[in-house]
Amino acid sequence: MIQRLQSVFLLLVAAAMGFTLGLDLWVQEAADSGEVWSLNALFLEQRSATGEVLQTSSNWYIAAMAAFVGLLAIISIFQYRNRGRQMMINMMNSLVMVGLVAIVFLITNSMNTELAAADNGEYQIGFWAILIAMVCNMLANRFIRKDEALIKSVDRIR
Template sequence: MLQRIQTVYLLLAVIVSAGLIFVFPVWETSEGTEVYAIDQLLIFGMFLASAALSLVSIFMFKNRKLQFVLGRLNIILNLFLLGVFVYWSLSLPGEMDISEKGIGMFLPIVSIVLLVLANKAIKRDEDLVKSVDRLR
């Protein structure tokens, strides 16, 4: 059902992944210009894919196992996105003109926390349904 707590967590993850990327810069170059996620195609695509997975997962409330798997897949995608941020900011020679990291680099962490909370609530619902089925 749509009025469950995991829907709230997933909706917040959609807002973080699709909405806040336009508000917070990912990093600032050495010249002082702010770079947003829409400026980098790979990052923008991964944020939108994460938002799409969360949105699809909201409407999979009748199939909790698939909803749980989509949540885990979304967590892996956000971990990969976080790894891309770490790689770009630390490993590349010349730092790729990243002088200051922005709040946008930490948005995948917020999304991961929300997705973990949603998966925990989905698992709790699945366990509740299994326990009721045993009583029948």
């Protein structure tokens, strides 16, 4: 059934991945030159103090992973008849999200060392959406396990 509580959490996972795709993940501002480095799901951009784009590099793999997580969450919603498969899909989703967070950390840390910045920059809403999606995915798995336990207890009573 699509109206179960885990379906709501899985929809939140898909929505959070939409935020990740559409919003910035990280921003670093150089204090001395006024240049701004920003990372979103598709590009790492360097902008001058006037807003002119100086340099861009593609990060298509971040967008691909975020879209894959959103797609898996939508697929998982419609696997309600097979709760084992639904939990397996959600566990794969969790692994991809951990990889996504690790990639963002690696990119931002390498940029901080390259820039020799005094601070580490600021993680934006797009990054925090990944972490919110991870929590929602864990909650969805918890409610799927509760449904499975309920079904097993009903079978024992018969």
